[in-house]
Amino acid sequence: MLRSYAQNNLNFTRMCFLVNCLKRFKSSQEWLTRQKADPYVEKAKFYNYRCRSAFKLIEINEKTKLLQPGQTVVDLGAAPGSWTQVAVAETNAAGADPARPRGAVLAVDKLQIFPIEGASIMSNIDLSTAEAADRVAAALGGRGVDVVLSDMAPSATGVRELDKDRIIGLCYMALRFAALVSKVNGSFLFKVWDGKEVPMLQMDLERFYERTKVLKPQASRSESSEKFILARGFKGIQRPLQNGRWG
Numbered sequence: 001m002l003r004s005y006a007q008n009n010l011n012f013t014r015m016c017f018l019v020n021c022l023k024r025f026k027s028s029q030e031w032l033t034r035q036k037a038d039p040y041v042e043k044a045k046f047y048n049y050r051c052r053s054a055f056k057l058i059e060i061n062e063k064t065k066l067l068q069p070g071q072t073v074v075d076l077g078a079a080p081g082s083w084t085q086v087a088v089a090e091t092n093a094a095g096a097d098p099a100r101p102r103g104a105v106l107a108v109d110k111l112q113i114f115p116i117e118g119a120s121i122m123s124n125i126d127l128s129t130a131e132a133a134d135r136v137a138a139a140l141g142g143r144g145v146d147v148v149l150s151d152m153a154p155s156a157t158g159v160r161e162l163d164k165d166r167i168i169g170l171c172y173m174a175l176r177f178a179a180l181v182s183k184v185n186g187s188f189l190f191k192v193w194d195g196k197e198v199p200m201l202q203m204d205l206e207r208f209y210e211r212t213k214v215l216k217p218q219a220s221r222s223e224s225s226e227k228f229i230l231a232r233g234f235k236g237i238q239r240p241l242q243n244g245r246w247g
């Protein structure tokens with residue numbers, strides 16, 4: 001009896017493995033078809049951006065004028081680097097235009113980021129821990145940041161609720177970082193997957209920033225629950241009150 005139980009269990013595990021492989025195969029086929037039909041993929045190749053995400057930031061920037069020459073920008077979850085490329089161009093961090101003030105851009109990711117002219121790079125930094133975020137803050141040497149960008153996203157597990165919890169965790173980590181390094185009046189743009197936690201996140205943001213706005217650029221696929229929240233007018237470091245909430 002024990003043997004037949006073990007045999008059934010093994011068959012069930014094999015079946016799950018096969019179903020998972022088929023699911024992955026199907027979704028990689030769908031991904032390839034979607035990539036081929038996507039105009040932003042072609043456009044990214046044409047303009048030499050490392051990936052199509054560049055157009056999300058370009059669009060947001062066109063609408064909001066978030067990035068300006070001379071600014072200091074930190075790009076969290078920056079690999080492969082297309083947002084950093086956009087930030088370098090907009091802030092003039094590579095000094096391409098001598099008539100405009102020269103900015104500075106720091107790109108951070110847990111993966112390898114290959115060099116980008118005009119940007120400082122910190123690869124292999126996992127920002128899910130406060131210690132890692134503090135190391136990045138220390139690397140700024142006290143320089144106040146005008147704009148913190150975060151396009152960080154966890155690798156999807158396929159379990160929707162778990163994935164949403166993980167991205168919310170990253171958003172709070174990025175918010176903590178932004179609160180630590182931003183100049184008064186600085187801005188924070190980050191990605192989130194829509195869900196019931198988002199209104200709470202926005203309420204928390206309002207303690208630190210004057211105003212917040214939810215954005216869905218056209219370059220962000222309509223079937224994706226991805227959204228971007230732009231918080232502007234950083235109020236300065238808030239001190240925790242005695243009841244553990246932020247003042």
Ligand SMILES: C[S@@+](CC[C@H](N)C(=O)[O-])C[C@H]1O[C@@H](n2cnc3c(N)ncnc32)[C@H](O)[C@@H]1O
Nearest residue numbers: 053077080081082083110126127128151152153
């Ligand atoms: C959508 S990609 C960013 C694309 C990038 N904005 C661009 O335009 O090239 C998300 C990135 O977040 C990074 N990421 C996810 N979790 C992270 C973590 N805990 N620490 C640092 N980076 C993280 C991933 O490694 C990945 O490179």
